[in-house]
Amino acid sequence: MTRAPIIFLIGYRGTGKSATARALAARLAWSWCDADELLEERFGKTIRQIFDDEGEAGFRDKEAAVLDELAGRRCWVIATGGGVVLRPENRAKLRTGVTVWLTAAPATIWERLQADATTAERRPNLAQGGLAEIEELLRLRQPLYEACADWMIDTTEQLPEHVAERIAAWLQGQGDPNIP
Numbered sequence: 001m002t003r004a005p006i007i008f009l010i011g012y013r014g015t016g017k018s019a020t021a022r023a024l025a026a027r028l029a030w031s032w033c034d035a036d037e038l039l040e041e042r043f044g045k046t047i048r049q050i051f052d053d054e055g056e057a058g059f060r061d062k063e064a065a066v067l068d069e070l071a072g073r074r075c076w077v078i079a080t081g082g083g084v085v086l087r088p089e090n091r092a093k094l095r096t097g098v099t100v101w102l103t104a105a106p107a108t109i110w111e112r113l114q115a116d117a118t119t120a121e122r123r124p125n126l127a128q129g130g131l132a133e134i135e136e137l138l139r140l141r142q143p144l145y146e147a148c149a150d151w152m153i154d155t156t157e158q159l160p161e162h163v164a165e166r167i168a169a170w171l172q173g174q175g176d177p178n179i180p
């Protein structure tokens with residue numbers, strides 16, 4: 001199937017979506033965007049503030065609106081938030097482009113999140129927190145990521161540059177006229 005010229009990177013927090021989106025866009029000479037960054041810009045609040053003021057449901061409404069805006073772009077690589085796959089209408093939008101699912105081992109995700117300075121403002125707890133939350137949500141979300149993904153890549157031992165290189169090689173093999 002020929003898809004719209006847009007690439008969505010999906011996957012749990014800490015799987016390297018933003019750094020990989022930047023590296024992949026540079027390789028393809030496309031633009032890139034972090035959907036969470038755009039959401040914070042559009043609504044003038046950090047994700048943590050949105051969760052505090054409106055709860056997770058308020059955040060998910062805003063996330064869906066931002067995906068709507070982004071899905072119309074052409075020649076962009078989009079790093080999505082880890083929970084974008086929760087709503088069926090979002091999953092349908094992801095399927096209009098090429099969607100690549102980034103995974104990593106739970107312990108690696110936990111280490112990366114602790115080391116990432118954006119975690120405090122971008123990643124409020126969604127359940128009990130810590131490694132247990134990661135394991136639980138990965139189990140729940142795995143079928144949703146799977147339902148959207150055209151391809152999956154494990155980033156556990158890999159730098160974003162290398163992940164981007166492997167995605168670009170896979171894209172070339174697809175022979176889709178819209179995607180370099």
Ligand code: S3P
Binds near residue numbers: 036123
């Ligand atoms: C979320 C992931 C975060 C952000 C929000 C909710 C999730 O994005 O959208 O904290 O539900 O997994 P990243 O995947 O960019 O960390």
